[in-house]
Amino acid sequence: MENATLAGTLVLVQPDLENDTGRNKGQIGVLTYARSETENYVRFPEGGEAYYPAPQVLMLKDKKQVFDDLTNNGSSMPLDDFKAMYKIMLLQDRGTSQALYAALALANDHPGVQERVLESISPAQKQELSKAYSR
Structure with missing residues (x-):
């Protein structure tokens, strides 16, 4: 059950x-x-469940990746995207489920930052990662 x-x-x-x-x-x-x-x-909060291929299901990137991208490329971003990405990073830093939900909602509302803060889930990749850590 990796x-x-x-x-x-x-x-x-x-x-x-x-x-x-x-x-x-x-x-x-x-x-x-x-x-x-x-x-x-x-599973969705308003009820119901659906299944999707991994590339269609997005999760937040690691907050360190978001921070590094913001630090290295922030000056060349549109101001609204920079602000949204900065807020997402701060929400990720909180780490609560409410904050992460808000960060995903913010990413959904700002298409310009989606590639920078979201990645598709990859069960095989996570599985390999968990195997590597368990050794």
């Missing part, structure tokens, strides 16, 4: 998803089960 490391992660369904059978694009939910690259279950 994929348990992703269970409980707050995630965002890709906002520009074209074929969304669950009609949850741009919605924030909790990853309940990361089964494979093609089947990852997300």
Whole structure:
């Protein structure tokens, strides 16, 4: 059960998803089960659950990555994107579920920072990472 490391992660369904059978694009939910690259279950606060391929389920990048990107590239960003990214970094620093939810909502509202602060989940990658740490 190596994929348990992703269970409980707050995630965002890709906002520009074209074929969304669950009609949850741009919605924030909790990853309940990361089964494979093609089947990852997300439960939504307003009820319901849907499954998506890993590239369509986005999570926040590590706050250190966000900070480094902000430090190195902040001066060349539009001001609104810089502010949004800075707020996301501060919310990540809090680490509470409410703050992480707010950070995902902020990323959803600012398409210019999505590539900088979001990454798709990859159960295989996380699985390999957890194996490496357990040795």
